[in-house]
Amino acid sequence: MPALKITIIGAGSVGFTKKLVSDILKVTEFEDIEIALTDINAHNLDMVAQIIRRIVDVNGLKTTVTHTTVRRKALEGARYVMNCVRIGGLEAFADDIRIPLKYGVDQCVGDTICAGGILYGQRGISAMLDFCKDIREVAEPGALLLNYANPMVMMTWAAINHGGVKTVGLCHGVQNGHRQIARALGVPMEETDIICSGINHQTWYLDIRHNGRQISKDELIAAFERHPVFSVQEKVRIDVLKRFGFYSTESNGHLSEYLPWYRKRPEEIMNWISTDEWIHGETGGYLRYTTENRNWFETDFPMFLDEAGKPLSTYERTDEHASHILEALETGRVYRGHFNVKNGGVIKNLPADCIIESPGFVDRFGINMVEGITLPDATAATCSASVNVQRMSVKAAITGDVELLKQAVLHDPLVGAICTPDEVWQMVDEMLVAQAQWLPQYADAIPAAKERLKNPKVKTREWEGAARLKVRSVEEMRDADARKKGKTDLGKRVMS
Amino acid sequence: MPALKITIIGAGSVGFTKKLVSDILKVTEFEDIEIALTDINAHNLDMVAQIIRRIVDVNGLKTTVTHTTVRRKALEGARYVMNCVRIGGLEAFADDIRIPLKYGVDQCVGDTICAGGILYGQRGISAMLDFCKDIREVAEPGALLLNYANPMVMMTWAAINHGGVKTVGLCHGVQNGHRQIARALGVPMEETDIICSGINHQTWYLDIRHNGRQISKDELIAAFERHPVFSVQEKVRIDVLKRFGFYSTESNGHLSEYLPWYRKRPEEIMNWISTDEWIHGETGGYLRYTTENRNWFETDFPMFLDEAGKPLSTYERTDEHASHILEALETGRVYRGHFNVKNGGVIKNLPADCIIESPGFVDRFGINMVEGITLPDATAATCSASVNVQRMSVKAAITGDVELLKQAVLHDPLVGAICTPDEVWQMVDEMLVAQAQWLPQYADAIPAAKERLKNPKVKTREWEGAARLKVRSVEEMRDADARKKGKTDLGKRVMS
């Protein structure tokens, strides 16, 4: 019998699943485990399973790999569950971007807060409660859910408070920002230490040390401003650093959509973003990226399968948290990372009920969060605006309360800076109607919303947003790749 | 020797001082006290003293009335101190309105938060700390400061946390809204009971009963919408009631400037306000009103002096809190009201350090706040946005930290919805320079601000705002009064 079982929900995100599993199999103690893959897309799942099995075979491991579209079966006896789903897939995602644009809300990613992120949360939480029910009922007692699915905070909030499952939310934003800071400073990442705290996607580098010496605000600003790439790609982040005194974890595109100041005037958006990669602020950038990669089984599958055939000894374990957490919990080797958990009293100036991202040390006893952090006032104010939106969004998702959902969207910083209440009310109606199939909790409210939309009170705008790029075909992408060589981010894929 | 001494700072606000004193002298036990008046304007102070002495004389009271421009002398031995000042007077106030307008920020009152209110707080806190020092040093030990000065929350916050003086903030907003609700419902105010909670100027009627029966949201909306006057004057309040489910204490004009949604598009402001009285949303409405009344000693003094000659038995005591609090503290007769105090744990979902306005009962032992209130989510979210602004503003006022002051203004909901960070930074510089004489804590930072303004980064707009009325001369006002008969609100006057 395997020593322990790990289940990945939404395993069809091929690149991410391959990375997670490869990392785990690099841990000596984890050879003899079961990895169970599940996804609602049987075709994708099969291909991912091929890749994972090849890794196991080539390296002669005793690991058991199973795959099934029956989620509950995959969860039976699991000690660890990783959630990587994207509910509604590309279809709902496209509406998360398209409909808000009609009301002037120009999002880059739309998966955290803002109109798109809030609706995404409504879809996700509905599914999350189902996952949690299965975990409570058939997984190993005390199983740990590692949630990678966005909107991270809302999903984790729902799982902990309403799903009754021990959950930690995980993201690579802190590591990416850490890496970037080291590059800006021109020093090896290993020589730098950081404390990062806040809420997911709005976590702040509160303390940065190079070989123990604290890096000042001015030093950091100078480093970023003289960096040839970051100074172009990270304008919002650098501007916020100058105003607040602290660098944010979040990519330029993401950060710009959480704040009321940078994307509200379409004519000025291009001053703040860069379109050389989707993440730096492009309108619907992540939607374009995932759309282009929806046919990964044509483009990337051969490459992944090929890679899977190489011995693990040549694979460099990533700094993705999951494998490190599992290693610490099972072996007691201490791991320090930044984790998404319920605040309690960790961050003194954020509410106790919210989901924070803050430093912790993992050992055999669990994820030990470091107590006693106070965020600088401006960062706390910014985070608390999002927390209020998240709290209303989660409650609305749980109860199916349309009024509360609209209040949540109304209080979103960027939406609130752009729209009037009438516009918000109509926009949410439109999104609810468009995504009704993934929103069972609002079933009773949809007819009235439809009725209201027959006589719309506010005019909408037809445009593509201030910084829209065209979705490329597979061929166009191949050409581009051939030219550029070295695609940077395989990220998470969209479930179809 | 008088039984106790009451000192009024800023007593030159003639109408308000007369009201406060008349209320107090209606309490039988308070005949034999000393009332000490102080103001920096000797002329106004003399006239106010004439009025108050006349009341005492005509009614044959044993009350001692003293007046002096030496504040510290007026405070000697005082058990109660009432603060009614307006630091910077009309001159600074005009800049609180004028400069933000250049950056698109169109305020109605500008004395709470928003750019004007924040700068007003910087001026006031500087003075407040001086008052507190005097009170600590020369007033009766344990003296109570009743603060009426705006920005109420910031002033009270500074007095409690930095002034070391027992302080309660007082406002008539809750009573005015209560009265209005009763009128809308068409029932006597005495038959209605309310719980109102939140922060000053954003307090929410959480529970309304008519003879014990709870009034529903829908009933309240219907009452306001069918009311011929309120439905015209209170459009923002009614809209917020419909969105949030709760009516706000604050007048239409005030409320519209605390939220990001109603005043950000100049072309739509007129849809939400009424210009028949300054308080319903007029651009710089309160500035116009106070400017017109700056020569009250010409227009109103004879009227006040005449009224002062009437016996107190014909005077109807108002529902202004001050006299009722004093009566409860001195006699033990319980008084229920809504008071501004440090939150502690009273409102569960606002931070412990903020200044809330919430129900309390006053008896001999003090102001007993009612424990255990949870604000509905949308009202809490709205309040917490203001609290964050207030916290940064107070800290900036205490420390003279320009960066923090700018962060405060940047996070203001209406400013944040209208301006970019660059605009905020320049606007604050401009306000600091214009009001430097009242901002000693920023003395060191003014030269650099002046320097920056020599090369302004952003363009500004010259306009009067979306709903500006002309300031009338004394003659024009007399004519208007003659026509209208019955000016409604004498409010607080401006110190010159």
Add this chain to the structure above:
Amino acid sequence: MPALKITIIGAGSVGFTKKLVSDILKVTEFEDIEIALTDINAHNLDMVAQIIRRIVDVNGLKTTVTHTTVRRKALEGARYVMNCVRIGGLEAFADDIRIPLKYGVDQCVGDTICAGGILYGQRGISAMLDFCKDIREVAEPGALLLNYANPMVMMTWAAINHGGVKTVGLCHGVQNGHRQIARALGVPMEETDIICSGINHQTWYLDIRHNGRQISKDELIAAFERHPVFSVQEKVRIDVLKRFGFYSTESNGHLSEYLPWYRKRPEEIMNWISTDEWIHGETGGYLRYTTENRNWFETDFPMFLDEAGKPLSTYERTDEHASHILEALETGRVYRGHFNVKNGGVIKNLPADCIIESPGFVDRFGINMVEGITLPDATAATCSASVNVQRMSVKAAITGDVELLKQAVLHDPLVGAICTPDEVWQMVDEMLVAQAQWLPQYADAIPAAKERLKNPKVKTREWEGAARLKVRSVEEMRDADARKKGKTDLGKRVMS
């Protein structure tokens, strides 16, 4: 249909029921209500009902009086429920006193904490959860439970946290102590104001004012020491006042059994108590008193019935809280009292989860607790020792965890000062076995306890306690009454 329904559980406590009902019927607005009486003793219930009906008839009221031994029926539609039961009656109560005595624990009342009170709580909570279930299911939604049953704190704790019923605990200790203080000072009670705070039976007069002037510790000590009666009867209370600086609500006998210092040496107990009334410290005093009065239907019934025939206009309403709370809730007339509720943040230096007794104001909106009390350190330390015992006791009562029950008794201040752990373990076993019929939650654990008792580890002592009086017959009591004239306290009766 009656305007509202009030149900009294344990109505067979004739004197108390008559007092409660008479008080209520003195409120004009309450004439037209239903009073439903229930008790498990049909005979007592009948006689009580006769008395109540006679009051209604004689005064020509429209009040409906019903009575039934079927509790659930009595609770149907009730808006207010008063709980006056004593689970286990005299039989279990006798064991609460007798068994601890074998282990050296000499209790006076034994109904709060200490070995007797903890076991009493185990019996009561088991019943309380049944009452709460009925209330949730058949009473008016939002019904309020007014709990008079001891152990007050534990019963209220269980009802609030585990019964899911809105509950307030009520006691007359604060009023009695207040009355006594006024007498000691030689002034009318009406001229004195008090703040009393802590936990039930260990509430402390934190502030005492006579016509507004604060009474000092030394003044209070002097007043009690020179009082001819109190100086003899209240030795423990006065000693604690001298040590701690604050007077306790609790009677001498009660207080002596909550503390480790006054009853641990049998040879010294008589130095601290008085046996002229049971409440001043007599061993098993309240047990003797209730045993003597168990045949009240012989002795007191004729007297009560006679009194019931007098017009209510001659009846002076008492200061028992219940009728005043109901009046405030239904009419909005504010009532200030001291109430037992969950702490939350009211008392800053007691745990949030405990049941405190502290000042509150009742109005239409409920029982409004006064926020922000800090107990002096010694009183807080004393209360917190009891709170720890109560928390363990309640948890044990809910879960039937014998080990936790023993830990609770072990941590009791008086038990802990007298017994060894071995003695505590055996004493609890003995009590569990003796009272098994009222302790369904421990059913599974009783056999093992019996088994352990077959080979007792510790020796026990056969004695009557240090200050035991003989139980008198009805005749002896009549003789004594004839001599003394004016029995002071009819208190609560025991349910058979």
Add this chain to the structure above:
Amino acid sequence: MPALKITIIGAGSVGFTKKLVSDILKVTEFEDIEIALTDINAHNLDMVAQIIRRIVDVNGLKTTVTHTTVRRKALEGARYVMNCVRIGGLEAFADDIRIPLKYGVDQCVGDTICAGGILYGQRGISAMLDFCKDIREVAEPGALLLNYANPMVMMTWAAINHGGVKTVGLCHGVQNGHRQIARALGVPMEETDIICSGINHQTWYLDIRHNGRQISKDELIAAFERHPVFSVQEKVRIDVLKRFGFYSTESNGHLSEYLPWYRKRPEEIMNWISTDEWIHGETGGYLRYTTENRNWFETDFPMFLDEAGKPLSTYERTDEHASHILEALETGRVYRGHFNVKNGGVIKNLPADCIIESPGFVDRFGINMVEGITLPDATAATCSASVNVQRMSVKAAITGDVELLKQAVLHDPLVGAICTPDEVWQMVDEMLVAQAQWLPQYADAIPAAKERLKNPKVKTREWEGAARLKVRSVEEMRDADARKKGKTDLGKRVMS
């Protein structure tokens, strides 16, 4: 210039100083530092300095060693300060044991709480505030105080809240208990992991794992009961383990004096203790031990000097926290330990203001405490009784409030189980008078105490305690050592 400076106050504790310094010098990065030794005893200090210098010389290190009796000079520029003092020395310590014995209080160590520990705290805090003043004024800004001096909790509480110095309290109790548990289980310490939490000297092993497998209560009991040595020496600890379900950090003798149950009956004390080593419960055991070793410069000095001549490469670094903390702070190598800090919100069911001992991870950013621990109820109740005593003791020590000091002693669990209030009051008077020279804060109160002692109210007892051993001469000790070979504990020495 040395990289950093470490100052040891009370460096005359030769064995402990030698251990601390040797541990530190084992860290490669710490070769080039300054170690400053200070003590009020110049003779001892000289000898200790000889030893430390020899270590440096023999190993050819660049370390600077300075020594001075002028504390302030030793603290100049220090980054780390270690406090190892014992205020009052053997003389005061003897009274800490002798006087309580007269009132029946039989202590083993008397340095934590109980009558001796509380008075010890009064002496220590007075000195601690002086140390803190020096540190604030002349040490490196942000210097860290590592406090080893007892009473640990009170000293650390005073330093943090009243001394204004960043402080961590350190003890080896957790490691010693951990080692003992591993021995009892018969497994290597390295294979076991523990979570220990509570307050210093009453910390509880909440979770024990052997290679990840959780050890159950029953398993642990069995392990201790079958262990030939522990079953004899640790009777109190094992009994508490059986009652509470958790093993305590504290030695048998110590634990027995914090609880009301084991030392209150003199005739039963011998059932619970062992006299083979002082720490297992002997009356005044630690006093005897330190008295015997007061002439260490005769007995141990040659041995220490000899040891100091051996190369550090042969020295095995101990698990004393200090060197590991310094290493982690300076190099970023993570260290997990159990530290004494202000609770804040770390332990949910102890007060926020108390000093807890709980797990933390040290890295460059400081001592990161693990958030979110809830103590089992019985352990929390036991700890909270001590916390109440500590809070009153610290406040009394700071303010010199005799009444509060007596309340503290009255609430001590063991004192409260043994004494009456009259006895406590007299005992404290006697201790204050005897130790007046070390208690400047009580100077004004001493004369009245002396006056009261002229007419003592209570009789005292002359005895040696229930388990007293004779103090041995140097010769007797040499003989015993020769026989036994291998003295176990050199511990901390007493300052003369």
